[in-house]
Amino acid sequence: MSDWSKVTRPIPVPDEWTKPFWDAAKRGVLELQRCQNCGDFQHPPYATCVNCISTDLKFEPVEGGGTIYAYTIMYHTGDQRFAGAVPYASIIVEMDKAPGAFLPGNLLGVPYAEAKVGRRVEVLFETLNDDITLPQFRLAQTTSTA
Amino acid sequence: MWDNRCKIAVSGVGFSKVTRSAETPLAAHALQAVQAAVADSGLEMSDIDGLSTYPELPATGHAEVDGVSIVSVNCMMAMLKLPDLSWHMQVGSVNIGGAVQQAVNALLAGVCKYVVVWRAMHNPQGTYQNLPGSHATGATQFTGPYGFGGPGQGMAVAYTRWLEKNNQNREKMATLAVTQRRHTQNNPDAYFYGTPLTREDYLSSRMVAHPFCLFDCDIPVQGAAAIVLTTADRAKDLKPAPAYIAGYGQRLHFEVAGRIGSLSSYMEGGSSSSKLTWERSGFTPKDVDVAQIYDGFSASVIYGLESYGFCKEGEALDFIQDGRMELDGELPMNTFGGSLGTGRIHGLWHIIEGALQASGRAGPRQVKDANVSFVGASAPIVTGTTFIFVGDPY
Numbered sequence: 001m002s003d004w005s006k007v008t009r010p011i012p013v014p015d016e017w018t019k020p021f022w023d024a025a026k027r028g029v030l031e032l033q034r035c036q037n038c039g040d041f042q043h044p045p046y047a048t049c050v051n052c053i054s055t056d057l058k059f060e061p062v063e064g065g066g067t068i069y070a071y072t073i074m075y076h077t078g079d080q081r082f083a084g085a086v087p088y089a090s091i092i093v094e095m096d097k098a099p100g101a102f103l104p105g106n107l108l109g110v111p112y113a114e115a116k117v118g119r120r121v122e123v124l125f126e127t128l129n130d131d132i133t134l135p136q137f138r139l140a141q142t143t144s145t146a
Numbered sequence: 147m148w149d150n151r152c153k154i155a156v157s158g159v160g161f162s163k164v165t166r167s168a169e170t171p172l173a174a175h176a177l178q179a180v181q182a183a184v185a186d187s188g189l190e191m192s193d194i195d196g197l198s199t200y201p202e203l204p205a206t207g208h209a210e211v212d213g214v215s216i217v218s219v220n221c222m223m224a225m226l227k228l229p230d231l232s233w234h235m236q237v238g239s240v241n242i243g244g245a246v247q248q249a250v251n252a253l254l255a256g257v258c259k260y261v262v263v264w265r266a267m268h269n270p271q272g273t274y275q276n277l278p279g280s281h282a283t284g285a286t287q288f289t290g291p292y293g294f295g296g297p298g299q300g301m302a303v304a305y306t307r308w309l310e311k312n313n314q315n316r317e318k319m320a321t322l323a324v325t326q327r328r329h330t331q332n333n334p335d336a337y338f339y340g341t342p343l344t345r346e347d348y349l350s351s352r353m354v355a356h357p358f359c360l361f362d363c364d365i366p367v368q369g370a371a372a373i374v375l376t377t378a379d380r381a382k383d384l385k386p387a388p389a390y391i392a393g394y395g396q397r398l399h400f401e402v403a404g405r406i407g408s409l410s411s412y413m414e415g416g417s418s419s420s421k422l423t424w425e426r427s428g429f430t431p432k433d434v435d436v437a438q439i440y441d442g443f444s445a446s447v448i449y450g451l452e453s454y455g456f457c458k459e460g461e462a463l464d465f466i467q468d469g470r471m472e473l474d475g476e477l478p479m480n481t482f483g484g485s486l487g488t489g490r491i492h493g494l495w496h497i498i499e500g501a502l503q504a505s506g507r508a509g510p511r512q513v514k515d516a517n518v519s520f521v522g523a524s525a526p527i528v529t530g531t532t533f534i535f536v537g538d539p540y
Binding site for chain 2: 070072073076087102116117
């Protein structure tokens, strides 16, 4: 299993587009940007809806699980801050209720080799400091598929 | 078909010495490549009246210093002091293929006669791709905290998606790496000239970012390549046999920054670019005699072959087996060794090889009777451009 205990992660800096995402994460809620015109979710946040170009965008809670859309196992130790966790799984998750929105994360709590395309995952939250909490992922604890 | 089909030609190519580290400032590499290309064309430097490049330093977390880590149009202008300079252009969106296409457009517009295009690539000291520092801003706020953004990871995620969705095996990529390295032995300008690679070397090499091992990644180098373009009527009077541009295209799809892993974005980028090139040139994939498909990371070849229409989605790793990409194969491919053989000079070397093969100037690696020469000059996503060169403009 990857040892994250010695990793110092770069701290995200929220901006005017992304602040609601990080504010929600701090409350332990996953909120993603949703177009109020066509209903599509998208991530990362953008100035316009990438589907219909509407600028009427709001952040809405996204509940439930997701699947691993893609992943990579990092072996390179060029960045010393992450070297202690190598090899580790970086994954891209597509939430059931927000198709098309791709969330990067790490697969926590299981050996990195458990990362496979299509595996079920759920969100958990990792507190980085007083201001920033990271959405992260672990394998789904239940067997339900949305 | 395109009204300007075969009206512009490549008439000279040149390279600098390619070294692993920055022994001399990058401007010296760019100058050496430009001088070699002009000499190859038989022109005098004073004949050059157009300049074009894409100067970006793709390494992250390193400073762009003109003449040292990038070579801008301004830098080249200052060095050459061309007496008849009448046009210059520096592109920012579709890599070096875009700089070549702008040169074509300027020549067609009649605002210059002989354009030189160069790509100079710097290898900075330390890690090539750096994660953000203590804080992650912009698009990296969603990737950097997870250790995303190091070497190859952005491409690797789409590759795992492709492999597992299509029930494929990364070991098949050994054929690409080994065949290209063998092609490299016919290219004395390449970084890995004189260094063979076996299937066992590939299969036992260390992983960088799964599914990429060391030999799936082009080695960062310091070097430059350059070409001279002119109009077809002028090209006929120059020393080298011309390579006529039958068509070109650029990707018409863009993915929001920071949205990584999307396999469809590679496919849409590549298909939108190649569709223009097929339509403008009047050719189809079946007409192609030789292909250069960008391979900065090996998986780019998969996305290229599939999105350009050479094979069906999910089949690219099978398509390259059984000798198909050999010089005498069904589709000779990356005949100069690709970026995996030359080192990381981006796509201008692919464009140059496409032109050399079309004009019968590829020497020991010349594909017999090649005329229709296809180039995918960069990864189909974000920076994708495509070209078709012909030696015989029918």
